[in-house]
Amino acid sequence: MRTVLRILALATALAAMAMPAAAQNYPERPIKMIVPWAAGGDTDNIFRPFAPLLQKHIGQPIVIANVTGASGTVGAREAKGSPPDGYTLYAVHDYIHLVHYAGVTEVKYSDFEPICLLSATPSVLTASPKTPWKSWAELAEDAKKRPGQITVGATLGSTSHIFPALIEKAAGVKFKYVSYEGLAPRMNAILGGHIDLTDSNLTQKGKVDAGQLKFLAIAAEKRDPEAPDVPTLKELGMDIVYAVLRGLLVPKGTPAAVRAKLDEACGKAAKEAEFADAMKKQGTRVSYLNAAEYGPFLDKLDRESKVIMTELGLAKQ
Amino acid sequence: MRLGRDSVAGLIFLAVSLALLVQSFGLPQLPLVPVGPGFYPRIVLIFMAVTSAALIVQDLLARRAEPADVPAPAQPQRAYGLVALAFVIVALYLVLLPLLGYRIATVLFVAALQATLERPTTWRQWAVLAAIAIGTSAVTYLVFERYLTVLLPRGSWTDW
Amino acid sequence: MFELLGHGLLTLLQWNYLVPLFAGTLIGVIGGALPGVTITMTIIVILPFTYGLDPLQGLAAMTGVYVGGSAGGLVTACLLGIPGTPSAIAATFDGFPMARGGAPGRAIWLGAWSSFFGGMLGGLFLILVTGPLAAIALQFGPWEYFSLFVLAMAMVAGLAESSFIKGLLSTAIGLLITVIGTDPIGSVPRFTFGSEFISGGFPFLPVLIGIFAFAQIMSDIEKAGVPKTPEAVLAAQPSLRVSHLKVIGEILGRPFLLLWSTVVGILIGVLPAIGGSAANMLAYDQAKKFSRHPERFGTGIPEGIIASESSNNANVGGSLVTIMAFGIPGDAVTAVMLGAMTIHGIQSGPLFVSQQPALAYGIYAAYILAHLLMVLILAAGAPFMLQITRVRLAVLAPVVLVLCVIGAYALNNTMQSVYVLLIFGVFGYALVRCGFPLAPLILGLILGDQIEINLIRAIMTDDNPLLFFTRPISGALLLCAALSVALAVWQHMRHQARTPREGAPEF
Numbered sequence: 001m002r003t004v005l006r007i008l009a010l011a012t013a014l015a016a017m018a019m020p021a022a023a024q025n026y027p028e029r030p031i032k033m034i035v036p037w038a039a040g041g042d043t044d045n046i047f048r049p050f051a052p053l054l055q056k057h058i059g060q061p062i063v064i065a066n067v068t069g070a071s072g073t074v075g076a077r078e079a080k081g082s083p084p085d086g087y088t089l090y091a092v093h094d095y096i097h098l099v100h101y102a103g104v105t106e107v108k109y110s111d112f113e114p115i116c117l118l119s120a121t122p123s124v125l126t127a128s129p130k131t132p133w134k135s136w137a138e139l140a141e142d143a144k145k146r147p148g149q150i151t152v153g154a155t156l157g158s159t160s161h162i163f164p165a166l167i168e169k170a171a172g173v174k175f176k177y178v179s180y181e182g183l184a185p186r187m188n189a190i191l192g193g194h195i196d197l198t199d200s201n202l203t204q205k206g207k208v209d210a211g212q213l214k215f216l217a218i219a220a221e222k223r224d225p226e227a228p229d230v231p232t233l234k235e236l237g238m239d240i241v242y243a244v245l246r247g248l249l250v251p252k253g254t255p256a257a258v259r260a261k262l263d264e265a266c267g268k269a270a271k272e273a274e275f276a277d278a279m280k281k282q283g284t285r286v287s288y289l290n291a292a293e294y295g296p297f298l299d300k301l302d303r304e305s306k307v308i309m310t311e312l313g314l315a316k317q
Numbered sequence: 318m319r320l321g322r323d324s325v326a327g328l329i330f331l332a333v334s335l336a337l338l339v340q341s342f343g344l345p346q347l348p349l350v351p352v353g354p355g356f357y358p359r360i361v362l363i364f365m366a367v368t369s370a371a372l373i374v375q376d377l378l379a380r381r382a383e384p385a386d387v388p389a390p391a392q393p394q395r396a397y398g399l400v401a402l403a404f405v406i407v408a409l410y411l412v413l414l415p416l417l418g419y420r421i422a423t424v425l426f427v428a429a430l431q432a433t434l435e436r437p438t439t440w441r442q443w444a445v446l447a448a449i450a451i452g453t454s455a456v457t458y459l460v461f462e463r464y465l466t467v468l469l470p471r472g473s474w475t476d477w
Numbered sequence: 478m479f480e481l482l483g484h485g486l487l488t489l490l491q492w493n494y495l496v497p498l499f500a501g502t503l504i505g506v507i508g509g510a511l512p513g514v515t516i517t518m519t520i521i522v523i524l525p526f527t528y529g530l531d532p533l534q535g536l537a538a539m540t541g542v543y544v545g546g547s548a549g550g551l552v553t554a555c556l557l558g559i560p561g562t563p564s565a566i567a568a569t570f571d572g573f574p575m576a577r578g579g580a581p582g583r584a585i586w587l588g589a590w591s592s593f594f595g596g597m598l599g600g601l602f603l604i605l606v607t608g609p610l611a612a613i614a615l616q617f618g619p620w621e622y623f624s625l626f627v628l629a630m631a632m633v634a635g636l637a638e639s640s641f642i643k644g645l646l647s648t649a650i651g652l653l654i655t656v657i658g659t660d661p662i663g664s665v666p667r668f669t670f671g672s673e674f675i676s677g678g679f680p681f682l683p684v685l686i687g688i689f690a691f692a693q694i695m696s697d698i699e700k701a702g703v704p705k706t707p708e709a710v711l712a713a714q715p716s717l718r719v720s721h722l723k724v725i726g727e728i729l730g731r732p733f734l735l736l737w738s739t740v741v742g743i744l745i746g747v748l749p750a751i752g753g754s755a756a757n758m759l760a761y762d763q764a765k766k767f768s769r770h771p772e773r774f775g776t777g778i779p780e781g782i783i784a785s786e787s788s789n790n791a792n793v794g795g796s797l798v799t800i801m802a803f804g805i806p807g808d809a810v811t812a813v814m815l816g817a818m819t820i821h822g823i824q825s826g827p828l829f830v831s832q833q834p835a836l837a838y839g840i841y842a843a844y845i846l847a848h849l850l851m852v853l854i855l856a857a858g859a860p861f862m863l864q865i866t867r868v869r870l871a872v873l874a875p876v877v878l879v880l881c882v883i884g885a886y887a888l889n890n891t892m893q894s895v896y897v898l899l900i901f902g903v904f905g906y907a908l909v910r911c912g913f914p915l916a917p918l919i920l921g922l923i924l925g926d927q928i929e930i931n932l933i934r935a936i937m938t939d940d941n942p943l944l945f946f947t948r949p950i951s952g953a954l955l956l957c958a959a960l961s962v963a964l965a966v967w968q969h970m971r972h973q974a975r976t977p978r979e980g981a982p983e984f
Contacts, residue, residue, distance in 0.1 A: 032468050032890070039521045040812030045819055048524070063468055065890035066521075071664050074677050078891050083473075104664040151938055156349060156663055177349050178937040179662045179930070184806050184815075192615035194938065203819060206829070281819055313348055323643075326911045330646060334653075337668055347663040351936055354660035354667055357929040361656055365649035371642045395699040403698050404691075404903060407878060411899055414882075415892055427875040434698065435871035453876050457883060467887040 026086050026258045030061040033089040033248075034082075036075025039066050042183055042201070042282070046119055046246055047091045049278035053269035058261070062089075071095070071158065071181070073105040080111045084251040086258035089115070093246045095158050097305035102157040103316025109298050112249035113259055116266040117289035117297060119279055120243040122220040123163045124230065126200040129212050130193030136216050136236050139197075143173035153180035153195035157314050160186070160199040163219065163242050165312050170238040187213075201244075202226050202283025219243065226283070245287065245301070247294060263291040321380055327372035334365040399434070406430050418472025423454040481834055482604060485842035488835070494537050497530060498843055501538035502850040505545025506858070510553050510561045512690055512877060514884050515682065516546035517809040524817060532821040533836055537843040539814050540797075544596060544847035546810075547753060547789045548855065551588035555782075556581055556865050557877065558693040563685055564753030564789040566919060567761035571774065571781025578777050581863055582719035587779050588786040589855045590725050591735070595787025596848040598739040599746075599794025604841055607798050607830065614747045614799060619934035620945050624954035625748070626924045626931070629755060631958040632762045633920045634965070641969050644917045647908075651921020652928070654679050661930050674893065681922050683885040683897040688919070690881045691902030692909045694874050727779050728787075734764055734780060735787055742788030746795020753792040753808070754923050758916055760788030766961075771968060790848070797844065801830055801837060 033051060037043045044066065051062040067075035072095050079090035096109050125136070133139040143150050152175045154161040161177065168175055178195055180186040186198045191212055200213075205227060207213040215230045219242040223232055233240045248266060250259065269275065270288040279286050289297055309315040320328075341362065344355040410426035417425070428450035437443045461467040471477065488494060501523060508519030520542045527535030550565030555572035568588055575584040617625070634644040657668045658678020669675040728735060738760040745756035764784035765774045774781050796811050806812035823833065830837040865873070885898040905915065935944065946952045 030462075030468060034890070038809060038812065039517070039524070040806065040809070040814075040816035045816050048816070065468070067889050067891060069659075069677055069680065069889070071659075073659075073664070074889070074891075074893075077673070077677075078889075099664070102664070104659075156347075176937070178934050179350070180934070181661070181930075184812065188615070189618070192618060194618035281821075322911055323640075326913070327646075330650070334649075337653075340668060344667060345665060347665065349937075350662055350933065351940060352933065354663060354665040357932060358653075358656045358667060361649060361652045365646065365653060368642055368646040368649055372640075372646055375640070375642055397699065400695045400698050400906075403695065403874070404899075407899055407902070411882070411892075411895055414895070423879055427879060430875040430878070431871050434874060435869065449872055449876075453879055457879060461883055461887070467883065468890070469883065470886065470892065 024257070026261060027058055027060040029087065030063050031058070031087050031089060032082075033062050033064050033091055034067050034075050034079045035064055035091045036067055036072035036079075038068050038182075039064075042121070042203075042244075043091060043093060043246060045282055046121075046279070046284060050118065050269060050275060053272050053275055054265055057265035057268040071099055071104055071155065073099055073107065076105055076107040079249070080107050080251060082251050084253035084255075086250060086254050086262060088251060089262070090249045090251070091246065092249055093159070093244050094162075094301065094305065097302045098158055098162065098309060101306055101309040101315045104157070109249070109302055111252055113252055113254055114291050114294035114298055115248040115250055115259065115262050116270065116291060117245060117247035117287060117294045118266075118270055119246045119282075119284045120287035121201050121246070121282065121284040122218055122224070122241075122243045123159070123199050124201055124204075124218045124227075125164070125167065125216045125233075126190065126198050126204065127214040127216050128190045128193050128196050129214065131196050131214070133214070133216070136231070139216060140171050140173060143171070143175070147174040148176050150197060151176050151178050151195045153178050153186040153189050153198040155179070155181045157309075159242075159244050161314075162308055162312070163199045163240075164197065166240050166242060166308070167233070167238065169311070170233075170240055203281075205283070226280075243287075247289075259291060266290075321376045323376035324373045327369045327376065331366055331369035331373070334362045334369060338362040338366065402433055403430060406433060415470050416472055416474045418475050418477045419469035420454050420458050420477060421472065421475060423457070424450045427453045481838040482841055485835070485838035486846070488533070488839055489537060489842040489846050494534055494839075494843075495846075497534045497538040498541045498846060499850055501541025502545035502847050503541075503854055505542035505547075506549035506552075506851060506854050508542070509546035509549025509565075510862070512553050512557070512559045512561055512686060512881055512884060514880075514887070515562050516543060516564075517813065518884075518887055519546055520810050520813045524813060527817055532818065532823055533839045533843075535817055535821065536814065536836070536840055539817060540840055540843040541847045541850065543793050543796075543810055543814075544790065544844060545851050545854070547596075547793050548589060548592040548786070548851045550789075551592065551782075551786055552585060552855075552862050555584040555588060556862065557873075559690045559877070560685075562753075563682070563919075563923070564757050564792065565785070566685075566689075566754065566916065567757040567785035568782060569689070570761060570785070570916070571777050571779075572785075574775065574777030575779075575782070576777075580719075580777075582859070583724065584777075584782060585855070585859060585862070586719045586721065586724045587727065587782045589852060590721070590728055591783040591786035592790040593848050593852050594728060594735055595739045595742060596790035596794065597845070598736065598787075599743055599791030600841065600845050600848075602739075602743050602791075603794040603798055603801075603844065607802050612802075616950060617748060618948075619931040619938060620948050620951040621954065622748075622931040623928060623935060624945060624951040624958070626928045628954045628958040628961065629759055629924060630917070630920055631961045631965075632766075633758050634917045634962075640912075641965060643913050647913050647915070648917040648921045650908075650913075651918035652925045654684060654918075654922055655681075655925025656929070661926055662933050674896070677893055679897050679901070680888060680894055682888050683894040684901045684922055685919060686881050686884060687898040687901035688905030688908075688915060690877065691899075692905045692915070694877060695902075695906045696909065697870055698874065728783055731780065731783060734767075734783055737763060737767070738784040738788040739791040742791030743795040743798075745788075746792035747798050753789045753796075755920060756792040757785040757789045758920055760784045761916075766964065766968075794844065797840065801840070 035044050035047055048064060051064055055062045067078045079088060082088035090112060099105050100108050127133060152164045154177050156179050164175060180189055183200060189195045190198050204213060208215050215227060217233050217236055218224060218230045219233050219240050221241055267290055270286060276286050341355040341358045344353055346353045406429050410422060413422040428446060431446050437446050462469055504523060505519055508514045509516060520539055523538055523542060527538060546562060547564055550561035551568045553559055553561035554565040554568035555576045558569050558573035560566045560569055572584045572588060630648050634648045657675060659676055660667050666676045741760040741763055742756045761781060761784045764780050765771045768780060796808055800806055800811045800815055806815045882895055885894040888894050
C-alpha cells in the first residue's frame with residue numbers, strides 16, 4: 001500500500017511539474033470540439049468538414065463531441081465549465097446571444113474568448129407546396145388579409161424565429177408561430193402542409209427543384225449563383241440581411257499563447273479550398289474573421305440581438 | 318393492518334404526483350404559446366395520481382379478500398447487503414472518475430467490485446484480479462480514446 | 478427496377494464496395510452488442526472515414542452499421558438481459574429467459590434469422606413502395622403523431638401480465654421523467670428545484686441503460702451469495718449447439734407473426750421521430766395480443782424473439798424509405814447518413830432516386846447484402862460470444878458496468894449522463910423489486926417528449942381540440958387506442974379468472 005501511495009505522489013508531482021510547460025508544447029493531446037447540437041444537423045455538418053482541416057494545421061486530432069440538449073444550452077454550460085487550456089473548443093452560432101436574452105441560460109458569449117468566425121449561411125424564406133402563393137407579393141397580400149393565420153414553423157427564440165419576425169416587422173404583417181425545433185422536423189411539416197412557411201437554407205434546393213417546396217426570398221446582399229431565381233429581400237423592399245453565423249470560441253482564461261496558435265491554425269484551415277467546397281454544399285459561404293476581428297464583431301452582434309429580442313418581446317426582464 | 322408493497326409504492330407515487338402538480342401551477346406563461354409549460358405535465362401528473370390511487374385501492378381490496386394470516390410464500394434467500402455494497406462501490410467510482418481520471422478510477426473500480434463479489438484467497442487469484450482490472454482499463458481506454466474518438470474523463474487531481 | 482437493383486448488387490459485390498460494407502456491418506454488430514454504445518454512436522465513429530471514400534462506399538459502410546447494429550443488440554439482450562441497443566429491448570423479454578434456460582444458441586439464432594427475414598421483407602417493401610408509403614407519412618401532422626403515440630402507449634401498457642394498473646403507472650412514470658428538466662417548447666425549467674443538474678433533464682439513453690443494466694446485474698448479485706440449487710447449476714451449462722434448419726423452420730412456420738411484425742417495423746420506421754426503440758416493443762405487443770397463449774410470453778418462447786427482431790430490422794428498411802423519398806431523417810442514425818450525403822454534395826430529396834439511381838439502388842443493394850454479411854459475422858462470432866455466458870459474475874459485472882459508464886459518458890461527453898445512469902440504476906432496481914414492468918416506462922420515456930411537442934404544436938397550429946377526433950387518421954388511431962385498452966383489460970380479466978390468485982409478496 002505504501003508503494004502505491006508513493007507512486008501516486010510521484011505521479012502528482014510529475015503532473016504538477018509538467019504544468020508550466022503546457023502552453024509552449026500545446027497541443028500535446030487530442031482537442032475536443034463541443035458542438036451543442038446533434039450529429040447530422042446543420043451546425044454539425046459545417047464543423048465536421050472543418051475538423052480534419054484544423055487538425056492538419058494544429059497537428060493533433062480534433063474530436064467532435066456533440067453535447068446536445070435544451071436548445072444548445074447544455075453544450076454552452078459544458079464548454080464554459082471546461083478547463084481553459086485550449087483542449088476544449090466551442091462551436092457556436094448566433095443562438096448564444098439569443099438564448100441568453102431569452103433567459104434560457106446564464107451563459108453569455110463573454111464567458112469565452114473568440115478564436116475565429118468561419119461561415120455564414122443566408123436564411124431563405126420557404127413556403128409549403130400546398131400554399132397558393134407564387135411570390136412574396138402574393139404572400140404579403142394574403143398575410144395582410146389574414147393576420148395571425150399563416151403558420152410559421154420555428155425554434156422559438158432562436159434564429160429560425162428571429163428571421164421571420166424581422167420580415168413581420170418590415171412588411172407590417174402578423175404570422176402565427178408553431179414550435180418546430182431543427183430543420184429536419186420543419187421540412188417534414190412543411191412538405192406535408194402542416195405549416196405554411198419556414199426559415200430554411202439552400203441545402204433544401206433539391207426539394208424546390210422537385211416542386212415540393214417554394215423559395216420565396218433569400219436574406220442575402222445579392223442573389224446566390226446556386227439559386228439565381230430567388231429574389232433577395234432587399235430587392236423586395238425589405239432591408240433585411242440575415243445569415244446564421246458560425247465560429248469557434250474557447251473558455252475565458254485560455255492562455256494567450258494557446259489562443260494565438262489556434263487562431264493561426266484556424267486561419268490556415270479556413271483558407272483551404274476544400275473548406276470552401278464543403279461550405280458550398282451546405283448552402284453556406286466562408287466568412288472568415290480572425291480572433292482580433294471576431295471579438296468586436298461578437299460585441300456588435302450581441303447588442304443587435306438584445307435590441308431585436310427586446311423589440312420582439314422575447315427578452316426576459 | 319400492514320400495508321402491502323404495492324400500497325407503499327402507490328402512496329409514494331401519489332405523493333410525488335400531487336406535490337409536483339402543485340408546483341406545476343407556479344410555472345410561467347410563455348408569449349406565443351397558448352398553453353403554458355405546465356399544461357402537459359399536469360395531464361401526466363393527473364394520470365399518474367389516478368393510477369397510483371387505483372393501485373392502492375386494488376392492493377387494499379386484494380388484501381381484504383384474503384385472510385391476513387396466510388404465511389408469505391417462501392422467498393429464496395437474497396443477498397441485499399451485497400447489492401447495497403455494489404451500489405456504493407459504483408457511486409464511489411463515479412465520484413472518483415473526474416478526480417482521478419478514467420484510467421486510474423477504472424482500475425480501482427473493477428478491482429474493488431470483483432473483490433467484493435468474490436474475495437480472492439490465494440496470491441494467484443489476487444494477481445488474476447489485478448490483471449483483469451488493469452486490462453479492462455487499458456483496453457477500453459485504448460479502444461475508445463484512440464479508435465472510437467471518445468475522449469474519456471481526465472482527472473483533475475492527476476491530469477491523467 | 479430489378480435491372481437497376483441487379484446492377485446495384487453487382488456493383489456492391491466488387492471488392493472496393495464489399496470491404497467497406499463488410500467493415501461497417503462488423504463494426505455495427507460489435508457496437509450494437511456493447512451495452513451503452515448505440516447505433517448512432519457507432520455510425521458517428523465511422524463518419525470521418527467516409528469522407529475519404531466515394532459516396533456509395535461511405536453509404537454502404539453506414540448501411541452496414543445500421544443493419545449490423547440492429548442485429549448486434551440482440552446478442553447482449555439474450556446473453557446478459559441488457560439490451561445492447563434500444564431496438565433490442567423486447568428481445569430481452571423472451572431471449573434472456575430462453576438463454577438462461579439453457580438454450581442461448583437457440584435464442585441468438587432465432588433472433589439472427591428473424592432479423593434476416595424481417596430485414597429481407599423490409600427490403601422488399603423498401604424497393605417496391607418507397608414512394609406511396611412516404612407520401613402517407615407526410616399526411617401525419619401533429620394531431621396524427623399525438624394520437625399515434627397515445628395508441629403506442631395504450632398498446633404497451635397492456636403488456637404487463639401482473640397488473641394492468643402497474644403497467645399504466647409505469648407509463649406515467651416514464652412520461653414524468655421526460656417532463657422533468659427544460660420544457661421543449663420555450664426552454665422553461667420544470668420541476669428542477671433550482672438545480673442545474675436537473676435542468677439538463679434526464680437523457681433517454683443513460684436512463685435506459687441504467688434501468689436495464691443495474692436491474693439485471695443487481696438481480697444477479699442478489700443471488701450471488703446464495704448456494705445454487707441443482708437445477709440452476711444444470712441450467713448454467715449452456716448448450717451452444719443449434720440446428721439452423723430447425724430455427725429457420727420455427728420462424729417460417731409462423732408466417733403471419735413474421736409478416737405482421739415486419740409490417741409494424743416498417744410502418745414505425747417510415748414515420749419520422751419514433752425509430753427502432755419503439756418498433757420492437759410494439760411488435761412484441763402485437764404478437765402477444767394475437768397469440769393464443771399470451772400468458773407464456775416472457776418465459777422464453779420463440780414468438781417473442783421473432784417479433785422483436787424481425788420488426789427492428791424491418792424498421793431500418795422503413796427509415797431508409799423516408800430518407801430516400803424525402804431526404805428527411807427518421808431517426809438519429811439516418812440524420813447522420815443524410816449529413817454524410819450532404820457533405821458529399823448529394824442533394825437529398827424527392828428527386829434523389831430518379832436523379833441518382835446508381836446511388837439509390839446501391840443503397841438498396843447494400844441493405845440486402847448487409848443482412849447476408851450480418852448472418853455470416855454472427856455465425857463466425859457466435860462461439861466467442863456464447864463464452865460470455867460462462868464468465869463469472871464477479872468479472873462480468875464490473876466490466877459490463879464500465880462499458881455502461883463509457884456509453885453514458887460518450888452520449889454527451891458529460892459526467893451528467895453518468896450520474897443519471899446511477900440514479901436510474903437505483904430507481905430501476907427498486908421498481909423491478911416492487912414488480913413494476915419496465916417496458917411501458919421505457920416507451921413512455923421514448924415518446925414523452927414527442928407527445929408533448931406534438932400536442933403543443935397541434936394547439937399552436939389550430940386551437941380547435943376536436944381536430945384530434947375529426948381528422949380521419951388521428952380519429953382512427955385514437956379509436957384503436959381505446960380498443961387496445963379494452964382488449965387488454967378483457968384479456969387480463971379472462972386470465973385472472975382462469976388462474977387462482979397467488980399470495981401478494983410482502984416487503
